[in-house]
Amino acid sequence: MGLISGSGSFSRYQVKGKPADDFLEGLAERISVHGFRNLTEESQKERSAGWVNVMDMFDSRFPELDFLKEPYIAMSMRVDERKIPATAIKQYALEVEKKIKETENLEFLPKRRRADIREAVMLKLLKRAIPTSRVYDMVWNTSTGSVVFGCTNTKVCDEFQELFLKTFDLHLLAICPYTLASQFIEKRGEGPDIIDGLNPSIREAL
Numbered sequence: 001m002g003l004i005s006g007s008g009s010f011s012r013y014q015v016k017g018k019p020a021d022d023f024l025e026g027l028a029e030r031i032s033v034h035g036f037r038n039l040t041e042e043s044q045k046e047r048s049a050g051w052v053n054v055m056d057m058f059d060s061r062f063p064e065l066d067f068l069k070e071p072y073i074a075m076s077m078r079v080d081e082r083k084i085p086a087t088a089i090k091q092y093a094l095e096v097e098k099k100i101k102e103t104e105n106l107e108f109l110p111k112r113r114r115a116d117i118r119e120a121v122m123l124k125l126l127k128r129a130i131p132t133s134r135v136y137d138m139v140w141n142t143s144t145g146s147v148v149f150g151c152t153n154t155k156v157c158d159e160f161q162e163l164f165l166k167t168f169d170l171h172l173l174a175i176c177p178y179t180l181a182s183q184f185i186e187k188r189g190e191g192p193d194i195i196d197g198l199n200p201s202i203r204e205a206l
Helices: 027-033 086-104 111-128 154-168 177-187
Strands: 011-016 047-053 072-081 132-141 146-149 171-174
Touching (some): 072 154, 086 111, 154 171
Antiparallel strands (some): 011 171, 072 132
16 A cells, blocks of 8 residues: 555554664664565465565665655565465365375374375465565654554554564554544643543534
């Protein structure tokens, strides 16, 4: 869901704390460490996530400070995933079990051996599967601590918060309408208790 290319849903966060004064030193290296890595045929992973250039999903090298547009940092989190249908795993596993029983003249296979066969089949199919790629843009105002992430899916957002923490050693706090209202009220010098006393109103049609 590109924040740059068009409209889309997004989540808002607030960075807990402030970056250190020497935050920019070695920043490119820290980002590169958590840059996106392709799922190769040798890999046994089903999912891979990491940073890429916000303008090029195939660029995860970050040789320069291309991501820095002071006071903003703009990058994308790319997620590649390989999915094998459960029916395909079951079918191939049954075929392997049948061949083994015929070769070894067995009537049945122990549960543990069937589990090993299923795992071997899944790894074999993973190497043949083509990953699907998704990219989610992120814009971080380092002055205000405001972060916008181009996704609302809970699983992806949790993964993003974890990646952000690993990369920058900073926690993210999700911003909801209640949080925004509290911040607005605090700027007016009032306490957040006023929100808790509000009740939804029903507007009758004229």
